[in-house]
Amino acid sequence: xxxxxxxRISSLKPSAIREILKATSQPGVIPxxxxxxxxxxxxxxxxxxxxxxxxxxxxxEALQYGISEGYTPLRNVLLKRMNESFSSVHDFDDLIIVxxxxxxxxxxxxxxxNEGDTVICENPSFIGSLNAIRSYNVNLCGIELEYDxxxxxxxxxxxxxxxxxxxxYLIPNFQNPxxxxxxxxxxxxxxxxxxxxxxxxxxxxxxxxxRFSGEELPTIKSMDTEGLVVYCGSFxxxxxxxIRVGYALAPAQIIQKLVVAKQVSDVHTNLISQMLAxxxxxxxxxxxxxxxxxxxxxxxxxxxxxxxxxHFDKRIAFTRPEGGLFLWCTLPQDVDMLDYVKRAAAKGVxxxxxxxxxxxxxxxCNSFRLNYSTPTDEQIINGIEILGGIPLNN
Amino acid sequence: xxxxxxxRISSLKPSAIREILKATSQPGVIPxxxxxxxxxxxxxxxxxxxxxxxxxxxxxEALQYGISEGYTPLRNVLLKRMNESFSSVHDFDDLIIVxxxxxxxxxxxxxxxNEGDTVICENPSFIGSLNAIRSYNVNLCGIELEYDxxxxxxxxxxxxxxxxxxxxYLIPNFQNPxxxxxxxxxxxxxxxxxxxxxxxxxxxxxxxxxRFSGEELPTIKSMDTEGLVVYCGSFxxxxxxxIRVGYALAPAQIIQKLVVAKQVSDVHTNLISQMLAxxxxxxxxxxxxxxxxxxxxxxxxxxxxxxxxxHFDKRIAFTRPEGGLFLWCTLPQDVDMLDYVKRAAAKGVxxxxxxxxxxxxxxxCNSFRLNYSTPTDEQIINGIEILGGIPLNN
Numbered sequence: 001x002x003x004x005x006x007x008r009i010s011s012l013k014p015s016a017i018r019e020i021l022k023a024t025s026q027p028g029v030i031p032x033x034x035x036x037x038x039x040x041x042x043x044x045x046x047x048x049x050x051x052x053x054x055x056x057x058x059x060x061e062a063l064q065y066g067i068s069e070g071y072t073p074l075r076n077v078l079l080k081r082m083n084e085s086f087s088s089v090h091d092f093d094d095l096i097i098v099x100x101x102x103x104x105x106x107x108x109x110x111x112x113x114n115e116g117d118t119v120i121c122e123n124p125s126f127i128g129s130l131n132a133i134r135s136y137n138v139n140l141c142g143i144e145l146e147y148d149x150x151x152x153x154x155x156x157x158x159x160x161x162x163x164x165x166x167x168x169y170l171i172p173n174f175q176n177p178x179x180x181x182x183x184x185x186x187x188x189x190x191x192x193x194x195x196x197x198x199x200x201x202x203x204x205x206x207x208x209x210x211r212f213s214g215e216e217l218p219t220i221k222s223m224d225t226e227g228l229v230v231y232c233g234s235f236x237x238x239x240x241x242x243i244r245v246g247y248a249l250a251p252a253q254i255i256q257k258l259v260v261a262k263q264v265s266d267v268h269t270n271l272i273s274q275m276l277a278x279x280x281x282x283x284x285x286x287x288x289x290x291x292x293x294x295x296x297x298x299x300x301x302x303x304x305x306x307x308x309x310x311h312f313d314k315r316i317a318f319t320r321p322e323g324g325l326f327l328w329c330t331l332p333q334d335v336d337m338l339d340y341v342k343r344a345a346a347k348g349v350x351x352x353x354x355x356x357x358x359x360x361x362x363x364x365c366n367s368f369r370l371n372y373s374t375p376t377d378e379q380i381i382n383g384i385e386i387l388g389g390i391p392l393n394n
Numbered sequence: 395x396x397x398x399x400x401x402r403i404s405s406l407k408p409s410a411i412r413e414i415l416k417a418t419s420q421p422g423v424i425p426x427x428x429x430x431x432x433x434x435x436x437x438x439x440x441x442x443x444x445x446x447x448x449x450x451x452x453x454x455e456a457l458q459y460g461i462s463e464g465y466t467p468l469r470n471v472l473l474k475r476m477n478e479s480f481s482s483v484h485d486f487d488d489l490i491i492v493x494x495x496x497x498x499x500x501x502x503x504x505x506x507x508n509e510g511d512t513v514i515c516e517n518p519s520f521i522g523s524l525n526a527i528r529s530y531n532v533n534l535c536g537i538e539l540e541y542d543x544x545x546x547x548x549x550x551x552x553x554x555x556x557x558x559x560x561x562x563y564l565i566p567n568f569q570n571p572x573x574x575x576x577x578x579x580x581x582x583x584x585x586x587x588x589x590x591x592x593x594x595x596x597x598x599x600x601x602x603x604x605r606f607s608g609e610e611l612p613t614i615k616s617m618d619t620e621g622l623v624v625y626c627g628s629f630x631x632x633x634x635x636x637i638r639v640g641y642a643l644a645p646a647q648i649i650q651k652l653v654v655a656k657q658v659s660d661v662h663t664n665l666i667s668q669m670l671a672x673x674x675x676x677x678x679x680x681x682x683x684x685x686x687x688x689x690x691x692x693x694x695x696x697x698x699x700x701x702x703x704x705h706f707d708k709r710i711a712f713t714r715p716e717g718g719l720f721l722w723c724t725l726p727q728d729v730d731m732l733d734y735v736k737r738a739a740a741k742g743v744x745x746x747x748x749x750x751x752x753x754x755x756x757x758x759c760n761s762f763r764l765n766y767s768t769p770t771d772e773q774i775i776n777g778i779e780i781l782g783g784i785p786l787n788n
Contacts, residue, residue, distance in 0.1 A: 001592060001620050001621050001622060002592075003506075003594075003645075003647060003648060004506075004560075005505055005506060005651055006504065006505060006506055006507055006508050007508055008504070008508075009504065009505045009651050009654060009655060012654050012658070035459075036458055036459055037458070039454045039458065042453065042454060042457050042458075044449065044453040044454075044457070047449065047453075047457065048446070048449045048450070048453070051445055051446075051449065051666075052442070052445075052446065055438065055441065055442045055445065056442070059436065059438040059441075059442070060433045060436065060438075062636055063436050063438070063441065063634035063635070063636045063637065064430055064431070064433065064436075064634075064635055064636050065429075065430055065630075065635045065636060066636060098660075099493060099660035099664075100660055100661055102658070102659070102660055102661050103659060103660040106658055106659050106660070110400065110402070110403065110529070111399055111400060111403045112397075112398075112399060112400055113400055114400050114401055114402075115509065128657070128658065128661070131654075131657070131658045132658040132659075135504070135655070135658050166398070198395060198396075200397075226395050227395050228395060236459075240457035240458075241457070241458055241459045242456055242457045242458050242459060242460060242664070242665035242666065243457065243664055243665075243666065244660060244661065244662070244663070244664050244665075251397075253397060254397060257399055257403050260403060260406050260525075261403060261529070263522070263525070264406070264496070264500055264522065264525045264526040264529050265496070265497060265500050265526075265659065266492075266493040266494055266496055266497040266500070266638060266660070267494055267496050267522070267638065268638070269638070270493075270636070270637055270638050270664040270667055271636035271637075271638075272445075272636065272637065272666075272667070273664055273666070
């Protein structure tokens with residue numbers, strides 16, 4: 001039979017980029033294209049211990065249906081923790097547990113967006129979120145990034161010119177793919193603009209705990225006197241990505257709608273994993289664990305940045321992330337980026353071509369993304385040297 | 395701020411029925427309104443054992459990101475198992491793991507439905523699926539049930555009269571809420587109609603393994619020579635509901651779209667639980683476990699049906715399910731059902747008013763749903779006696 005798929009899903013076609021990525025996911029290839037947390041950052045013993053305890057002490061609660069809002073003790077400890085970090089919780093706020101920050105973004109789209117609405121985002125931005133937004137048949141309006149975050153003048157121009165703007169999607173800390181962190185001044189400016197134009201901010205912060213240099217900055221959520229911010233958090237980079245546990249903190253009125261959307265989506269998030277996350281936050285030495293992960297990423301990112309300085313052509317610009325998993329390299333204008341990426345793949349090094357992260361991939365882009373969390377030290381050293389040896393022009 | 399939510403989510407309002415249910419979820423209330431699997435059906439020891447093994451043998455695989463299609467060994471064993479049961483797998487079929495059958499239905503809607511499309515379903519039907527369908531701003535066209543399933547004449551009339559029909563949603567085995575099983579003849583007739591009108595069938599079969607009397611019937615999927623059927627399965631009733639693992643079996647072309655939708659929804663399903671489900675199917679005595687669960691439900695359903703025969707007014711009709719978790723009672727026409735349900739709640743027995751399951755709750759309904767999996771034997775005996783003592787007219 002000839003299937004007639006929905007307009008929304010037809011617009012999400014497997015891209016040429018995905019094909020390049022497939023070719024580079026062969027064994028032996030150096031995985032700078034990945035986005036996995038470092039395997040050595042996984043607290044395997046603690047997880048084994050807590051899962052054993054949960055099934056010993058509360059087996060039926062862990063294995064039966066739960067409520068769509070999420071496991072109450074986990075919600076409470078997250079609210080407490082968020083409040084301690086820059087007083088990000090306001091009187092009107094509430095919290096829902098979801099299956100990773102990806103679902104927080106997707107459900108927020110489901111709750112707010114009608115076809116034809118506009119969502120503003122950083123350009124480039126995280127492809128998973130861009131596709132979640134695209135899947136609601138809306139216009140994506142991408143705003144360029146500067147070294148300290150979104151271009152505020154261009155953001156204001158878009159707010160004036162675009163129609164039916166419902167939300168601004170932002171990753172203020174160690175942005176994916178660029179590694180850029182939004183300055184405090186810009187966080188304040190973005191919030192003021194959202195307030196002025198009555199727009200929701202979706203603040204996606206999956207890497208927030210992973211700052212390995214520079215100074216902690218307040219979340220935009222902490223400035224949210226008006227109830228404009230849906231804050232999305234995740235356990236994927238600090239506990240385990242495979243357990244799929246994340247959360248959204250937002251005004252209770254919005255959380256109520258997210259609960260309805262969550263219920264029709266998948267009823268509730270895996271309960272054993274919610275209980276695991278709660279025990280991990282309250283009964284393990286969580287802060288030491290975070291210190292350990294930061295140390296891993298500080299080390300790996302330094303290794304990569306030092307290698308780049310030593311081996312890359314000086315005309316290749318690159319960002320210096322203060323946390324997170326990624327950095328962003330930009331080739332000189334006259335270099336064919338896709339050709340360069342293909343030649344890198346042929347030499348056994350996989351990187352992601354920057355066009356994958358654009359709101360409009362047809363525009364073209366001379367950058368590529370490097371990941372330092374997944375490869376081993378040896379792979380970082382060798383891979384950067386190999387990349388450095390690739391001539392910029394074929 | 396005044397929030398402007400999407401049209402789709404605004405249409406899903408908390409209902410008066412939910413309020414009744416809240417009032418009856420107090421401790422001490424006999425839970426005939428629930429839908430939880432029997433706690434004694436949970437294979438707690440096996441789960442504890444397998445989770446320990448998984449974290450011992452494959453900790454990194456279990457805790458890292460996985461692929462959106464699902465854990466490959468689980469997909470393979472499910473395809474094999476589905477093929478053994480009535481040859482339900484066709485050459486063109488493929489399978490995706492999702493977070494419960496609820497997500498299989500929701501993603502299928504996302505993949506097929508545009509605003510203004512029509513979905514046909516049994517009336518009454520499972521509220522979770524009705525709401526998933528409603529959340530895509532489509533018309534729900536409910537077709538009455540007879541003792542042996544959907545009314546075929548009325549189904550054909552709807553297929554002729556309605557516009558933009560995209561799918562028929564069905565629960566052929568031990569339907570929720572009625573407990574009715576669709577006859578083989580009707581399964582064939584429904585398939586022929588779907589073929590004639592080129593309509594997708596969403597076959598939801600969460601209770602399929604729980605037949606405790608009568609003869610096994612082939613799935614509609616097993617008749618699917620044309621590639622029309624999206625079959626939704628679940629581990630919620632045979633392993634654990636809290637782990638949120640389900641699957642969809644459908645033509646590969648549809649699965650490819652479901653994979654895209656799954657990726658933007660929540661990346662992939664909890665991996666530890668997928669690995670648990672795979673081990674449970676391949677390394678435990680799964681068939682004995684199913685026999686044990688069936689025995690529990692045969693016993694509990696008999697207890698309830700015998701109690702009804704003994705204590706209920708003979709003017710109350712009720713279905714005799716051959717499997718699953720529910721039966722359906724219909725009061726005489728002159729009885730005010732909502733008033734009866736409220737009086738039952740006041741006596742400490744919670745049942746679900748039938749209107750909750752209607753495609754149009756304004757139409758009214760004289761039935762209510764009883765669940766026998768959640769209550770204990772003692773609660774079943776006492777609860778049915780209490781219900782029997784409530785006068786039909788106040």
